[in-house]
Amino acid sequence: MTKKRVLIVDDESGFTRLLKLTLEKTGPYTVREENDGTQAWLVARDFMPDIVFLDVVMPKVDGGEVAQQIRSDPLLEHVPIIFLTAIVSKKEGGQEIGGFPFLGKPVSLDSIVKCIDEHLGPPSE
Amino acid sequence: MSLSSREKFRVLLIEDNPRDVALLREMIERTGRFRLWQVGASLRQGIEFLEQGVPDIVLLDLHLPDSRGLDTFTLAHDAAPELPIIVLSERDDEDYGVRAVHRGAQDYLVKGAFEFQVLLRAMRYAIERMATERALARERDLLQTLLENIPDRIYFKDCNSRFVRINRALTELLRLEKPEDAYGKSDADFYDPAHAASAREDEINVMATGEPLLGKVELETLTDGRRSWSLTTKMPLRDARGEIIGTCGISREITILKEMEDRLAAERNLLRSVIDNLPDSIFLKDCEGRYLLDNAAHRYSIGAKDQEDVLGRTVFDFLPDELAQRFHASAMAVIASGEPEINELEQTLTPERAARALLTTKVPWRDDDGQVLGVLCIARDITEQKEAAENLRQANYELARSREEIVVKMEELQEAHQELRSVQLQLIEAEKMKSIGRLAAGVAHEVKNPLAVLRMGLEYLRAQHSGDETAMSVAQEMWDAVDRADVVIRGLLDFSAPKQLELAPTSLNGIIEHTLKLVRCELKPGMRVQRELQRDLPPVRLDAPKISQVFINVLTNAMHAMPGGGMLTVRTYSKQLTGVGANIADARSESFRVGETLVVSEVEDTGHGIPEGKLAKIFEPFFTTKPTGKGTGLGLSVVKTIIDLHGGTIDVRNVPGAGARVTLTFRV
Numbered sequence: 001m002t003k004k005r006v007l008i009v010d011d012e013s014g015f016t017r018l019l020k021l022t023l024e025k026t027g028p029y030t031v032r033e034e035n036d037g038t039q040a041w042l043v044a045r046d047f048m049p050d051i052v053f054l055d056v057v058m059p060k061v062d063g064g065e066v067a068q069q070i071r072s073d074p075l076l077e078h079v080p081i082i083f084l085t086a087i088v089s090k091k092e093g094g095q096e097i098g099g100f101p102f103l104g105k106p107v108s109l110d111s112i113v114k115c116i117d118e119h120l121g122p123p124s125e
Numbered sequence: 126m127s128l129s130s131r132e133k134f135r136v137l138l139i140e141d142n143p144r145d146v147a148l149l150r151e152m153i154e155r156t157g158r159f160r161l162w163q164v165g166a167s168l169r170q171g172i173e174f175l176e177q178g179v180p181d182i183v184l185l186d187l188h189l190p191d192s193r194g195l196d197t198f199t200l201a202h203d204a205a206p207e208l209p210i211i212v213l214s215e216r217d218d219e220d221y222g223v224r225a226v227h228r229g230a231q232d233y234l235v236k237g238a239f240e241f242q243v244l245l246r247a248m249r250y251a252i253e254r255m256a257t258e259r260a261l262a263r264e265r266d267l268l269q270t271l272l273e274n275i276p277d278r279i280y281f282k283d284c285n286s287r288f289v290r291i292n293r294a295l296t297e298l299l300r301l302e303k304p305e306d307a308y309g310k311s312d313a314d315f316y317d318p319a320h321a322a323s324a325r326e327d328e329i330n331v332m333a334t335g336e337p338l339l340g341k342v343e344l345e346t347l348t349d350g351r352r353s354w355s356l357t358t359k360m361p362l363r364d365a366r367g368e369i370i371g372t373c374g375i376s377r378e379i380t381i382l383k384e385m386e387d388r389l390a391a392e393r394n395l396l397r398s399v400i401d402n403l404p405d406s407i408f409l410k411d412c413e414g415r416y417l418l419d420n421a422a423h424r425y426s427i428g429a430k431d432q433e434d435v436l437g438r439t440v441f442d443f444l445p446d447e448l449a450q451r452f453h454a455s456a457m458a459v460i461a462s463g464e465p466e467i468n469e470l471e472q473t474l475t476p477e478r479a480a481r482a483l484l485t486t487k488v489p490w491r492d493d494d495g496q497v498l499g500v501l502c503i504a505r506d507i508t509e510q511k512e513a514a515e516n517l518r519q520a521n522y523e524l525a526r527s528r529e530e531i532v533v534k535m536e537e538l539q540e541a542h543q544e545l546r547s548v549q550l551q552l553i554e555a556e557k558m559k560s561i562g563r564l565a566a567g568v569a570h571e572v573k574n575p576l577a578v579l580r581m582g583l584e585y586l587r588a589q590h591s592g593d594e595t596a597m598s599v600a601q602e603m604w605d606a607v608d609r610a611d612v613v614i615r616g617l618l619d620f621s622a623p624k625q626l627e628l629a630p631t632s633l634n635g636i637i638e639h640t641l642k643l644v645r646c647e648l649k650p651g652m653r654v655q656r657e658l659q660r661d662l663p664p665v666r667l668d669a670p671k672i673s674q675v676f677i678n679v680l681t682n683a684m685h686a687m688p689g690g691g692m693l694t695v696r697t698y699s700k701q702l703t704g705v706g707a708n709i710a711d712a713r714s715e716s717f718r719v720g721e722t723l724v725v726s727e728v729e730d731t732g733h734g735i736p737e738g739k740l741a742k743i744f745e746p747f748f749t750t751k752p753t754g755k756g757t758g759l760g761l762s763v764v765k766t767i768i769d770l771h772g773g774t775i776d777v778r779n780v781p782g783a784g785a786r787v788t789l790t791f792r793v
Binding site (some may be wrong): 015025086107 | 575577579611722
């Protein structure tokens with residue numbers, strides 16, 4: 001069984017650690033967390049994720065810019081990118097920011113899993 | 126020569142003595158010119174005959190049976206006063222005869238002492254004398270009537286100027302009961318000494334020269350103070366031998382005429398004085414243009430000395446030929462047409478050759494038959510009025526212009542004030558919402574991230590302790606608490622969201638066209654608008670009125686930057702964002718993403734541009750590059766706020782070699 005590779009970029013390390021723990025415990029996922037936005041593209045190049053969850057508001061770099069960087073990389077340009085943002089009033093997901101889907105914080109495990117399934121298909125048993 | 130009895134004089138003989146009757150009859154018949162008509166034997170009978178018919182002559186015996194002496198004559202004379210009576214007296218009382226003649230008898234004859242020839246002569250003379258007397262009496266009566274009835278005063282004076290005769294008119298003037306009261310008196314008794322002396326002098330002169338004094342007008346003052354004007358003529362009075370023995374005079378009261386004349390003279394003087402004192406020029410010309418009359422103002426205007434200098438001369442004697450010709454032609458035209466010219470404006474020159482403006486009226490002057498004799502002209506110098514009117518007109522014009530300018534300025538001021546208020550309110554509102562939005566975003570970021578950690582932690586704990594019901598219930602309570610906190614933060618975001626925008630898919634081109642119509646009035650001469658609008662521009666979710674406000678501000682700014690005219694270009698196009706360019710970079714979190722379709726609008730002018738040093742400040746409230754009073758400095762800051770609320774961008778920069786370009790970018 002091939003595990004799905006999930007990259008989480010968010011400066012909130014508590015959140016990334018707990019998401020990684022919970023997600024990897026929940027299903028066949030390999031999660032890589034990155035708390036420095038400026039390193040996100042390099043990490044992605046190294047990790048080659050199937051899907052990226054990307055925080056919008058980070059200290060050194062804007063999530064949008066990180067998304068552009070990843071999108072600009074021919075090796076990564078088809079990787080789905082899902083924004084995570086605190087600054088939305090909608091409860092969760094579905095809508096897009098600048099052409100990208102997003103999930104509103106605080107996000108539930110269910111919606112993360114659902115989102116992964118939507119983009120990558122259900123886990124092949 | 127024999128005469129018929131009808132042609133013979135009829136004699137009435139009043140005689141009681143038959144012998145005398147017979148004798149006289151015989152003598153009367155012998156005359157051949159007389160015949161004895163009747164014989165009265167008594168005075169009574171004789172008077173009856175007198176009353177019956179009219180004899181030509183009466184022979185009257187003074188001694189009659191019913192009357193004797195002079196009474197006989199008196200009675201008979203009274204019965205027929207116009208008949209010649211010859212008295213017959215006795216030889217011894219010839220004295221009666223003489224006395225009868227004194228009383229009016231024509232003659233007397235002494236009975237028995239006269240011959241036929243004497244009787245004939247006496248009767249013929251008596252008849253002729255009587256006829257002469259009658260004629261004289263008639264003439265005297267006529268003269269008397271004239272003297273008594275003529276209203277002129279007539280008097281006769283002796284050589285000492287004493288009245289010898291005055292008529293009734295003079296008697297009444299002197300207030301005398303009868304004319305005789307004046308006789309022997311002189312003018313000194315009735316008139317004041319001055320007049321008396323003057324009259325005496327005149328009379329002495331008339332008597333000395335024998336020449337009459339004709340028609341002297343004199344003011345006579347009576348001693349009682351009455352005064353009257355008289356027209357007096359005095360002539361020498363001569364006796365039968367032609368010697369001058371006094372004067373006679375006739376004096377006509379002309380006080381009324383004199384007063385009338387004085388009044389006329391006074392009126393004439395008054396009129397003269399009026400026209401001479403009028404500031405208007407007045408003159409009368411005959412049909413050849415010669416002055417007949419003028420006033421002082423006219424003489425002054427043409428530089429003439431006095432009226433003698435003007436009368437009979439023409440305008441050519443006073444004014445330059447060309448000007449004189451014009452005035453002359455104009456006067457002759459009125460004479461020729463007979464139509465007046467009212468209030469014509471003319472130009473003239475003073476004797477010092479200074480230009481003056483005249484308002485003239487020319488009226489034909491006609492005689493009683495309507496024949497035009499000349500032209501009457503009145504000219505008023507209105508140079509000062511014209512100047513004053515011109516100044517007034519100018520002042521009024523200036524006033525009206527100033528007023529208009531003030532009104533325009535007021536309107537501009539009010540508009541600016543209104544705009545300022547509206548912009549201020551928008552700005553305050555927008556700033557408020559922006560602040561709240563920023564605050565909410567900050568709070569959301571700072572709170573929701575910990576909430577995300579907590580929730581993910583709870584997810585982990587749930588997975589770890591799914592069998593432990595107590596742990597699960599604790600986790601559930603924590604889960605609910607995180608939810609509650611999340612709800613609070615979302616509420617805050619909701620509140621600060623730009624909900625005043627009413628977004629709907631809108632054609633940006635439509636808004637631009639609409640706005641261009643609204644700002645049409647700001648277009649100055651020489652200013653052209655070029656539209657480069659992409660036809661199939663995708664609709665954008667916009668609040669149309671607010672975006673209209675944005676374009677009004679941007680377009681107005683562009684026009685104001687080109688007061689001398691120029692080209693205003695409005696451009697729209699859409700593009701797919703393929704890379705991150707500086708032109709759409711924005712410090713805000715909501716920037717555009719690659720792959721997004723953007724709609725861009727550019728507004729370009731060819732004006733003065735914006736100083737580079739000031740570009741950075743243009744979105745700051747109250748910053749403006751316009752002259753003081755022309756801009757509020759709030760337009761672009763509101764524009765920026767509205768564009769921000771739409772999640773769009775605005776970029777302002779100078780175009781090399783031209784003016785400024787404003788680029789607005791919206792996400793489709």
